[in-house]
Amino acid sequence: MMQKPPTATTNCLLSVEKMSKQLGSSILFSDLDLQLNRAETLAITGESGAGKSTLLHIMATLESPDAGEILIDGINPYTLKERQRSLLRCQKIGLVFQAFYLLPHLSAKQNIALPWLLSGLDPNTDRIENLLERTGMTHRADAKPGQLSGGEQQRVAIARALALNPPLILADEPTGNLDAKHAAGILDLLLEETSLNGQALVMVTHSDKAAQRMQRTLRLESGRLTPQT
Ligand SMILES: Nc1ncnc2c1ncn2[C@@H]1O[C@H](COP(=O)(O)OP(=O)(O)O)[C@@H](O)[C@H]1O
Numbered sequence: 001m002m003q004k005p006p007t008a009t010t011n012c013l014l015s016v017e018k019m020s021k022q023l024g025s026s027i028l029f030s031d032l033d034l035q036l037n038r039a040e041t042l043a044i045t046g047e048s049g050a051g052k053s054t055l056l057h058i059m060a061t062l063e064s065p066d067a068g069e070i071l072i073d074g075i076n077p078y079t080l081k082e083r084q085r086s087l088l089r090c091q092k093i094g095l096v097f098q099a100f101y102l103l104p105h106l107s108a109k110q111n112i113a114l115p116w117l118l119s120g121l122d123p124n125t126d127r128i129e130n131l132l133e134r135t136g137m138t139h140r141a142d143a144k145p146g147q148l149s150g151g152e153q154q155r156v157a158i159a160r161a162l163a164l165n166p167p168l169i170l171a172d173e174p175t176g177n178l179d180a181k182h183a184a185g186i187l188d189l190l191l192e193e194t195s196l197n198g199q200a201l202v203m204v205t206h207s208d209k210a211a212q213r214m215q216r217t218l219r220l221e222s223g224r225l226t227p228q229t
């Protein structure tokens with residue numbers, strides 16, 4: 001299997017080249033290109049149904065494109081076997097969704113420990129304590145998701161995404177289920193943490209205000225990404 005060598009020495013973290021994807025009879029993307037640098041922050045906007053979530057899932061190695069090449073740190077996840085791909089996902093990518101997706105029967109702390117368990121590693125308890133502290137969730141460490149507010153659940157989801165310090169954080173409308181006050185706090189947290197750790201952040205958002213806080217904004221429309229100023 002031919003793979004480009006890891007590009008730790010280059011500034012490019014994620015590269016999408018000539019990517020195409022069809023869902024049912026509709027062509028969602030055709031020859032889509034996107035380059036993302038290390039530590040870059042990027043907003044993706046667009047109408048509902050434009051394909052933003054699908055694009056994010058493709059970047060997240062969760063949904064394969066029909067054609068084209070995706071490289072994450074120089075590795076094409078879709079040439080890997082499922083087990084290798086899931087390990088790559090654990091190491092390189094942290095995911096945050098609008099609907100939080102915490103496991104309901106596990107405590108906040110146990111949810112944050114999942115990335116270690118999924119990677120076959122022992123959870124790093126010092127790091128988990130630190131993540132709880134940084135996300136302001138220490139006092140709720142033993143609470144189950146059902147006992148937490150939406151803002152608190154998203155803090156746990158962010159802590160989980162940051163757990164293994166992956167170079168790429170992907171967030172799909174992370175504040176979509178939150179009121180304005182909690183939304184601002186969650187955005188601050190995401191930007192602070194990714195900037196502190198030198199992580200790249202790709203965030204799908206409907207909010208112009210949120211998009212303006214990112215270094216770059218691309219609008220997805222008719223299967224194309226257009227720079228917004
Ligand atoms: N599994 C699927 N099969 C067929 N169509 C789908 C599937 N998933 C999403 N779609 C359609 O693809 C389009 C893009 O969906 P999505 O990526 O969720 O858009 P967005 O996140 O921008 O709202 C929508 O028209 C949606 O109905």
Ligand SMILES: [Mg+2]
Nearest residue numbers: 052053054172
């Ligand atoms: Mg969506």
